[in-house]
Amino acid sequence: MATLSKILKSVLGFVLLVAIVWVVLANYSVIFSKTVVGEVINVERVELPVALIARAGGELNEKVFSFAISIKDDTTNELFAATSEDRQWAIVQKGQCAEAVYLPYPPWELKKRGTYFGARLVKLYECPKK
Template identity: 65%
Template sequence: MAAISKFLKLLLVLVIIGAIIWAVIDNYSVIFSKKVTGEITAVERVEIPVALISRAESNINEKVFSFAVGIKDQKTGEIYTASSEDRQWAVAQKGQCADAVFLPYPPWQLNKKDTYFGARLVRLYECPK
């Protein structure tokens, strides 16, 4: 009976550890995201040389709403860049200030290590003079 109890406790611990590891791997970019506050140095729509024919019920490819974003961190002066499919960037302009969350590629994607694939616009405002 004691052996079964020890086995069940070990199994429970392994399941919990496995669930934690899975959650970290699945949500790595959100867990290790970087909040950047500063001036927008660039926000450019990425033009895709594709003609689109869409109907009301069809899904439009998200790549059509891709933007390249650059923000200069007001604390460090470092410029963070990322690509983004967040449509809110369509209204942002160079020279405005923004709070954005940059999502990093996970370290197991070695060819994209230490770069960002997403920039989520949190707040957009005029820079203080």
């Protein structure tokens, strides 16, 4: 009976470990996101060289609303750059201040490791006078 209890505890522990690893891997970008507060250095719409054909009742591809964003962090003076398909970036102008959450590529994507694929605009405001 004691052996069965040990086996059951071991299997349950293994299943719990696998579940935790799966949650971390599936949500890596959110768990390890970086919040950047600072001045918007540049925000540009990424123009795609494609013809836009809309279907009746169809949705446009999200890539049409792609932006490239660069923010200078107030604390470290480091520049953070990312692309985003968040339409809120359409109103952001160079020289304004913003708080944005940058989502990193996971380390197992070796060619993109250390870079960011998403920048979610959290707060937009006028920079205080220096």
